[in-house]
Amino acid sequence: MRDLIIKYNWLFYFTFYVWLILILNGCDKQVSRSPVESEPPKGFIYVNSVPDGFTIFQNGRNTGRLTPDSISYIDAGVYEITLKKKYFKDTTLVVNLNEDEKLTLNVDILSNPSMYGGVYLQTVPTGANITFNDSVLNKVTPLTIQNLLPGEYSVKFDLYNHRDVNIIAIVQSSTINNYTRTLRDTSVWVDYQVSTSDIQTNLLTAITIDNNNIKWIGTLENGLIKYDEVNFINYNLTNSSIPSNRVKCISIDNQNRIWVGTEAGIGVFDGSGWIIYNHSNSGLISDFINTIRFDNNNNVWIGTAANLVKFDGFNWNVYNEPAGKDWINDIYIESVNKIWLGTKADGIRTLENESFDSLLIVNYGYPSNTISSIGADELNNIWFCFLPDTAGRGGVSYFNGNTFTNFLLGTFQNNVNNIFIDGQNNKWISTTEGLVLFDNQNNSTVFRTSNSLITTDNVRAAVRDQNGNVWITTNGGGLNKYKPPR
Amino acid sequence: MSVRKAIGFIFIGVFLISCNEDFNPYGDYVEKYAFTCILKSNENFQTATLFKSYRPDGYDPYTYTTDPSIVGADIRVWYNDTVFVFSDSSVTREDTSRYKTPFSFYYNNKFFVGNRKTIELEVLLPNGKRLRSNSLTPGQITFDNNSEVIIPPIGKNIVQVIWKTLDEGTFFLPKLAIRYEQKINGEVVYKEKDIPTRYVTQGNELTPVYPVPNASITVVYQMNAVIKALQEISASDPNKNNYAVFQNLLFSCIAFDQPSSRYLSSTGGNVDDLTVSVDVADYSNIEGGFGLFGSYSQKKYTRLRFLQDYIESFGYNFIVED
Structure with missing residues (x-):
């Protein structure tokens, strides 16, 4: 063998070098490679807190995560973890996370005394009972409650003859928040406004009370409201067949049905369904209904923007005479044979035995030619309310069969809107400058915001219920209840 | 075996062994x-x-x-x-x-x-x-006061809307539509009809050209495109009274970031x-x-409106708006 190697020495070396060259060069390839992507970091920080629900901030940035949660797949390093929650002080921890470490942070917020806060509860007048988060405390105002966990707490103050007040008291860490509330006296006046009750609007027009002591309230643009002293139920165009949301007048017939006069006809509501009367299905010429009255023969007398109409249940009788004096604002039925008409700009008229007559302002000297409302007292005096017009000013008068006695209420511009005469011969007169009471002797008292708790001076109508309370509709101040002294 | 044959076998063997590798067109797979x-x-x-x-x-x-x-x-x-x-x-x-x-x-x-x-x-x-x-x-986009207000415009055959923005390099996508109601089996149905900027002839047919996102701060609609869009509302329906066109058109412009x-x-x-x-x-x-x-962000231009006579000339009803 050795001889053979020696004999072919050149061949051995030749073969060796060929192998070497081929190995070094023969398989050399140009290979394109994508950069090697590093594996994502595997560090985790699990953050837990008592109570939970704190927002986790990582190095000052909101992670959008709430405890308990984890910040996952993060690099090794120092992290500032802050826990934030509304009304709580921030809690910040600095942690050093090693590579691929899974770190758990348990933060006991409750163990930090500075996290707690308190509230100071006070009422005017003092002595109100306190209900705190639906728990009766058997304590009265003023009261300081401390060591509360931050958050929102429902608080109710109740005091006899005062309106309950419900508030949300906010407790913040290391703070005593002051909640002082004035309780409205309801011993004499009670208001029902959108802000203080479930009533649907503060813009009210007419009001009447049915045989069941239920109040029926007209609104300027929200239809009819039924109030049984518990709930306000609204009947409007979207949930009923009422012809319009603009209610002008309300009357109750002897079947306890509600006749609602609107700007688009009459709706008669029996508690479940509606009968609608308008120019297209009845004798009404105008759908603008100002007043509805009933006589002892069950005739319905309707004052509209166009004329006087009588409806006997079957037939419609339209009174067109005299032309041009036909806007009827109110009707008073003195007897079957004689009714009084209050017109717009044409003074006081009568219809007696189917014949019209006028009581001219020049002859009787009453305040103006526009009558808004008519009533009669127990002495059979007929009372008229007047609105200011070109002929004169607003006011109220009564007619004793021969002469008018005028009461010029408030300013020249005062609109005297309505009169209601109760069983004690008190006259409740609604004006834009307050509610005026004329007692049996016609001594007057004016209730305004400046001297009473009535919500506004702009009074539209008033009625007295079976319990002696006076219910007052206002334009802007909702419904008011007045409890006269007994 | 001769020396030459031995050398030949060695070479062949080396080539066969050393460079025998499948060709693979892919690089290393990296998920993206x-x-x-x-x-x-x-x-x-x-x-x-x-x-x-x-x-x-x-x-x-x-x-x-x-x-x-x-x-x-x-x-x-x-x-x-x-x-x-x-x-x-x-x-x-x-x-x-x-x-x-x-x-x-x-x-x-x-x-x-x-x-x-x-x-x-x-x-x-x-x-x-x-x-x-x-x-x-x-x-924010603000519309220029030189933009068209009424259709048909007076003395012009185009409806142009111009807008401004403080951003540079912004692409916009305008859209103009007719709002109308159509009575279908007694029911009134609200509809909208997009208006192209123009029609081009392709073969024997007219093809609408609608705006595409671009950097222009104006758009021009040919009046014949408006007319054709109005006609297409009722198409072959002979009862034009079933259609009512709203006074206000719907123009909106989208600005891209x-x-x-x-x-x-x-x-x-x-x-x-x-x-x-x-x-x-x-x-x-x-x-x-x-x-x-x-x-x-999208901004609407609300001043563009049809004239009543113009809409009624198509046989349509006209819906007046505040």
């Missing part, structure tokens, strides 16, 4: 991710899609039929100091010729974007990898391209992957 999200100003339903790359067995990518969408990712958008987390969902896929599974997407229905606000994105993939991006929502505008610029303005594929490298602003994170 494509994310798309265009936040909107005119609705609060924001959507995003997330896909991964794939390698088919052969050379035809359509042989790969496994849905490449990624579910279970954690997608967060920072906007106005608030973090909005996207949830994953899916809808039935209309075209199931390739992928059989439902189409997966992410959504958040609690926010819409305003003008010139910073938006930030972070996507944490189920494997721990992160995609990041940020942008600035587009600025910088990343979206750049993307649209790179794709020639085709708005349908907003679904970015992993193999499309036209433009990307996604750190750690491919795709697009951007936003657009």
Whole structure:
């Protein structure tokens, strides 16, 4: 063998070098490679807190995560973890996370005394009972409650003859928040406004009370409201067949049905369904209904923007005479044979035995030619309310069969809107400058915001219920209840 | 065996052994991710899609039929100091010729974007990898007073709307539509009819040309396009009285933010391209992957209205608006 190697020495070396060259060069390839992507970091920080629900901030940035949660797949390093929650002080921890470490942070917020806060509860007048988060405390105002966990707490103050007040008291860490509330006296006046009750609007027009002591309230643009002293139920165009949301007048017939006069006809509501009367299905010429009255023969007398109409249940009788004096604002039925008409700009008229007559302002000297409302007292005096017009000013008068006695209420511009005469011969007169009471002797008292708790001076109508309370509709101040002294 | 034969065998053996290797056209496979999200100003339903790359067995990518969408990712958008987390969902896929599974997407229905606000994105993939991006929502558009107010315009055969913005390089997409009502079997149905900027003749047919996203701050509609659109409302219906056209037209202009505008610029303005594929490298602003994170805002121009006589000349009713 050795001889053979020696004999072919050149061949051995030749073969060796060929192998070497081929190995070094023969398989050399140009290979394109994508950069090697590093594996994502595997560090985790699990953050837990008592109570939970704190927002986790990582190095000052909101992670959008709430405890308990984890910040996952993060690099090794120092992290500032802050826990934030509304009304709580921030809690910040600095942690050093090693590579691929899974770190758990348990933060006991409750163990930090500075996290707690308190509230100071006070009422005017003092002595109100306190209900705190639906728990009766058997304590009265003023009261300081401390060591509360931050958050929102429902608080109710109740005091006899005062309106309950419900508030949300906010407790913040290391703070005593002051909640002082004035309780409205309801011993004499009670208001029902959108802000203080479930009533649907503060813009009210007419009001009447049915045989069941239920109040029926007209609104300027929200239809009819039924109030049984518990709930306000609204009947409007979207949930009923009422012809319009603009209610002008309300009357109750002897079947306890509600006749609602609107700007688009009459709706008669029996508690479940509606009968609608308008120019297209009845004798009404105008759908603008100002007043509805009933006589002892069950005739319905309707004052509209166009004329006087009588409806006997079957037939419609339209009174067109005299032309041009036909806007009827109110009707008073003195007897079957004689009714009084209050017109717009044409003074006081009568219809007696189917014949019209006028009581001219020049002859009787009453305040103006526009009558808004008519009533009669127990002495059979007929009372008229007047609105200011070109002929004169607003006011109220009564007619004793021969002469008018005028009461010029408030300013020249005062609109005297309505009169209601109760069983004690008190006259409740609604004006834009307050509610005026004329007692049996016609001594007057004016209730305004400046001297009473009535919500506004702009009074539209008033009625007295079976319990002696006076219910007052206002334009802007909702419904008011007045409890006269007994 | 002669020496020469021995040498020959050695060479052949060396060649056969040393360089015998299959040729492979692929490089090393590295999974990549494509994310798309265009936040909107005119609705609060924001959507995003997330896909991964794939390698088919052969050379035809359509042989790969496994849905490449990624579910279970954690997608967060920072906007106005608030973090909005996207949830994953899916809808039935209309075209199931390739992928059989439902189409997966992410959504958040609690926010819409305003003008010139910073938006930030972070996507944490189920494997721990992160995609990041940020942008600035587009600025406010204001319409120029020289824009048209009435149709038909007086003494012109075009309807032009001009707008302004303080942003540079913004792409816009205008849209003009007729609002009308049609009585169908006694019921009134509200409809809208888009108006093209012009019609072009292709063969024997007129083809409408609608605006595409571009950087122009004005759009011009030929009146004959408006006329033809009005005629097409009723088409061959002889009873024109069944149609009522609203006085006010609907003109809106979408302004895209910088990343979206750049993307649209790179794709020639085709708005349908907003679904970015992993193999499309036209433009990307996604750190750690491919795709697009951007936003657009929409502004309406409400002064453009029809004249009553003009609408009635088509036999339509006219609906007056305040």
